[in-house]
Amino acid sequence: MAAKATEAGRPPLRTQVLSVPVDVCPDVKAAALALHAAGGGQIVTLNAEMTMAARANPALGAAIDAAQLVIPDGAGVVWALGRQGFKVRRSPGIELAHSLLSHAASHGWRVALVGASPEVMEQLTGSLRQRMPELDLVFALHGYQPPEAWPALEARLLAAAPDLVLVALGVPRQEVWIQHLGGRRGGLWMGVGGSFDVWAGVKKRAPAWMGALQIEWLYRLIQEPSRWRRMLALPAFAWDVIRAG
Numbered sequence: 001m002a003a004k005a006t007e008a009g010r011p012p013l014r015t016q017v018l019s020v021p022v023d024v025c026p027d028v029k030a031a032a033l034a035l036h037a038a039g040g041g042q043i044v045t046l047n048a049e050m051t052m053a054a055r056a057n058p059a060l061g062a063a064i065d066a067a068q069l070v071i072p073d074g075a076g077v078v079w080a081l082g083r084q085g086f087k088v089r090r091s092p093g094i095e096l097a098h099s100l101l102s103h104a105a106s107h108g109w110r111v112a113l114v115g116a117s118p119e120v121m122e123q124l125t126g127s128l129r130q131r132m133p134e135l136d137l138v139f140a141l142h143g144y145q146p147p148e149a150w151p152a153l154e155a156r157l158l159a160a161a162p163d164l165v166l167v168a169l170g171v172p173r174q175e176v177w178i179q180h181l182g183g184r185r186g187g188l189w190m191g192v193g194g195s196f197d198v199w200a201g202v203k204k205r206a207p208a209w210m211g212a213l214q215i216e217w218l219y220r221l222i223q224e225p226s227r228w229r230r231m232l233a234l235p236a237f238a239w240d241v242i243r244a245g
Helices: 028-037 050-056 058-066 075-083 092-107 119-130 147-159 173-180 196-199 209-213 216-223 225-231 233-244
Strands: 011-016 018-025 041-046 070-071 108-113 136-141 164-168 186-190
Touching: 011 075, 011 186, 018 050, 018 075, 028 092, 028 186, 041 050, 041 058, 041 173, 041 196, 050 075, 050 196, 050 233, 058 173, 070 092, 075 233, 092 108, 092 164, 092 186, 092 196, 108 119, 119 136, 119 196, 136 147, 147 196, 164 173, 164 196, 173 186, 225 233
Parallel strands: 018 070, 041 070, 041 186, 108 136, 108 164, 164 186
Antiparallel strands: 011 018
16 A cells, blocks of 8 residues: 555655654655645655654754655665655655756746855855856845844745745754744745755765765765764664664
8 A cells, every 4th residue: 555655646645754754755846846836835855864853853843743745855764664665765855956946947936045154155146047047036045144133034035925945054943944934925945954065066965876875974974074973863763763663
């Protein structure tokens, strides 16, 4: 029965990994476009590290629970779903986000970008305007704003009525910020982590062969050795999934 949920045309089927919700669907882009057509909502890209963080952080857990679409971003989540009988493919959030940007450019969507450093945002917006001149970029805001500036900036963002909002504030801040942003009406709102850094050329994504072997986490660790403490969540995740049966 689980395998049938992955057939083309089926709506996402919500299940759980370690009590954290995740959606099983055959085509995450189609699911995102369907969500936009239905009035929009929040998209979360779930991996093993975020799953463990959500169990320890009630605010992040609540944001994932409330999200309209939770896609299996990490190999660990795909593995855990496989143990439940669900045949799904890993759906990297950076790829979905870029695909949605391309769709936005070709369909006249209004796009907003929030997060990253001032330098990265400047490079990113310049690069996007060159590569996607038809992109309707209505709002671009770096993430290093003083706390007192956010309410007015958020009001400007909401007034822009974007169809697609990509937020690079890091986990869990980006997910919690989206969920708590009052006044959201329509559009897709998606946390994208370090995607802006990659698109701006500041960082490189893991080579395709590492993605195929599902060891992109190792490439990120090599680039950012300070992530090693966070990576301890991976064996803990695997052990908890095995214990859960």
